[in-house]
Amino acid sequence: MSTKIMADIQIQNPILPGFNPDPSICRVGNDYYIATSTFEWYPGVQIHHSTDLVNWTLIARPLNRPDLLDMRGNPDSCGIWAPCLTHSDGRFYLVYTDVKRHSGDAKDVHNYITTCEKIDGDWSAPIYINSSGFDPSLFHDDDGRKWFVNMLWDYRPGKPKFGGIVLQELDAKSLKPFGPVRNIFHGSELGMEEGPHLYKRNGYYYLLTAEGGTEYNHASTLARSRDIAGPYELHPLTHIVTSRSNPQAHLQRAGHGDWVETLEGETFFVHLCSRPLRNRGRSPLGRETAIQRLEWRDDGWPWPLEGDPTPRVEVAPPTGLDVSRTPQPREQHCDFSSSQLPIDFQWLRMPYPEELFSLTERPGYLRLFGRESLGSLFRSALVARRQQALCYTATTTLEFEPEHFQQMAGLVCYYNSRKYHYLYVSHDEQLGRCLAIMSCEGDANGHARYPLGESPIALPDGPIRLRADVQFEHLYFSYALSNDDWRRLPFKLEYSWLSDEAGTGAGNNFTGAFVGMAAQDLAGTAQPADFADFHYQELS
Template sequence: MIRNPILPGFNADPSICRVGDDYYIATSTFEWYPGVQIHHSRDLVNWTLVSRPLNRAALLDMRGNPDSCGIWAPCLSYADKRFWLVYTDVKRLEGDWKDAHNYITTCGTIDGDWSDPWYVNSSGFDPSLFHDDDGRKWFVNMQWNHRQAGSGVNPANDRFDGILLQEWSPARGLFGPVTNIYHGTDRGLTEAPHLFKRNGWYYLTTAEGGTGYDHAVTLSRSRQIDGPYEDHPDKHVISTKGVPNHPIQRAGHGQYVEAPDGTAWHTYLMGRPVMHDGKPFCATGRETGIARCVWRDDWLYLEHGGLLPPETVDIDVTQKPRDAVIHDRFDSLPSEFQWLRTPQPDRLFRVDDGALVLIGRESIGSWFEQSLVARRQEDPAYTVETTLDFAPQSYQQGAGLITYYNRHKFHGAFITYEDGQRCLTLISCNGDWPAGALDHPIAPVPIPDGPVTLSVQVAGAYQQFHFDTGDGAQPLGPPRDASHISDEGAQGEHASFTGAFVGMMAYDITGMGAEARYTRFAYTPQEFDRTKGEDR
């Protein structure tokens, strides 16, 4: 069977397309580099990361982008014997304004060198490209209204000022009339439009209700591409609003795809909440699920009825187990790792004789050049262990192991230098915003020269660091609150909406680029009963 999520860990805003027997899903990466993750499958059950296409400065440079900005909601499609990728680079999150620049790039193969992008517009975010059967291409995106009082067409949230449609071609760019084809339902926050065509109907899928627990997949249809569009009899196809006990929450923002045998499927964004202090939080961020659907009276419905997305889907394919991922040496950067914002990774790290060498750069809170190489938290419970050697000469230098969400939400165990000796320390930021105040919960722990093994154990909201200098593992300080490392942690679900990472980091705010040498990194999923929370 399929057990959702099919893409665990931070894999938000899934755009799916099929080419023959091959399926591809593109997901958002926000401030993490390279931009956009594309996974491949032939059975809709087992997926492999095959490409991160936005991998050079001409396609993407996010230095200076705030947290939760960068690449929002890509759209992947295939036409004219080429893949087409639409993406938004968001430069501002807070306040009334949005600076959201939309681009299109193309490539003959999914894992090839993608073209330098066409700039399209900046009127809103989450755009898509629809290839009609007459060969014309249509660009669709939401329109952002920065005024305190918007158009009033959808009072639920008139900042989201409708879905715009305009024709586009590589040679001419946008041309012809701009039509506002849809203002959404009373759920509001109407975004993420995708068009598809079936039986002479144009269908418009949108995401509504925001990125949190009111999220939904909304469907409408029209005989003409420019409308008018009528809403689905149930308004929405997928949503978990008002059903807090369902194991999947925050369901919305997906795309329709049809299998070669005509079976209907729909991807959706989802979260797996864990309870902490009576409140839910999604430790693994916004993930990707999939549901089988049926058609009735030219309307799409979930196969089992209702709006609640399935935790499992029966299918005659075995889902491969998720095993530990262990790197006992580094001959290249493993595919599951990313870094933040910059198209110049050679300034952050290099591979040297089986080691990953991190070059200390700016602080943990920097939006420009941070030496943080990390992978997604894919499980509510896991352990990570890494071995490094680092010889700091100042308290302004540090290297170690970090659980990271953004500049306001992280916990880290670092080798640093205090009172004339090398030592270990814990540094946390528990969501204090906007100041970003640091918490130092323990006094520095002196350690001898040589390699140190750092580890972290996470189970729901419980998190504990350990260290080993050769005499066995010992706890480093008290447990940390891992619920901070989530969308919901501290700032709230609509203030941040990416996902938790765990990885290796070096900082050197002296500017001298002190280097840390990592020789091992192991990520091991652990069993966890989400119904019992994180209590120990």
């Protein structure tokens, strides 16, 4: 390894652009791994890998079997919350929550641990831990003991819903919990304490939490104690990373995070953030992952650089590395010639993907089987990838012959079951095969507007190309027949609806915008739709 560092290379934030919240980081030798939340998207948990903290590659989604994860029926923004990835005893440990309900007073949250020797291997059957709250974390103490922490949810009237951080010991071999459950931390005055992680250094236990809710009041709060059970004293700054007092900061909503030490002993802190549209205050990219440097001072506390908790857009990489940067912006072209779906793509909730799509039934095509509506929480034939830049173009070529109006397929810009813009091919009794737009803009009951315009557009038989052009808050749909030029439809759609902040109940939205392919058959006959390609090109 070179001992030279290239002075012109900086870590550019966010390091994991697009919907990648609640990062948990660990190092194994020279390798760094970050696990992030995936909510209702399947398979569960994204894991990225890096050797320099500058360049990151998506390498695995471990929760890929029914015994590990089945989210059929999970509401929007439920599913996988805040995983914790650690490495000890020659194994990776992944702690995760499957949230079955998060609205109302009570939350149905179930916490599990799975392990694996290889980060991209077959993970063990899950071990159930508890359901007392979300954001669980596992700490491996230097005496060999293992400790489990999570926030405590209190549904009782008149009580703070965020009831503190609770601690329980796990058997080191079976990972089963035993002994008392102790409430060790009630947060700062900001409140809403969640996302706990424990560390140990020079005889102190450090407890990192997220506070203030995961919106614009969010913050990372640090405390320490000589005893793992407390009491914990707050950091002199209280919040070591936050944007809450700096509305002009490029990275907003900074908070929930985790830290890691390099081989050289430097400390880096990863945290969620967002980049809202400047003229809308909405974040189609969702909550992303950024990284900051921390420096340990003589007082035994880690501090943000210059004592300023505001997250920086550029950060110096680890010393001692010869660093280069992966070219940006991103471009992806898929011809679906492989029998495996490209790793950038996910689908919704379903642990049995063969019921939704096939890459082998018609080789060279992604075949979607028409299933339930875009508002379904059970079986949606929708395969999509994250939006990772504020401006992009996505295109696909569709072969689809619907027989009646209940069958449709096309290109969709999707946030959740109540927020999407859909360019689709269907059938009309007067027009025959036709093209239309369906939009759902955050209606509480999922009511959509369709078709936009006076009527659908009649189409001849044969392949059709579909295109979405996203320019910050605007979306334009286009189509082309055979080798004809693109024909832009005369609608400027409000794209910012596809964000955490927009629509009824927006305070309970936690994901981000996707773009991809979908097919519905509301008659239940599973009419197939074949997609020959998919192209995604970032413009910023």
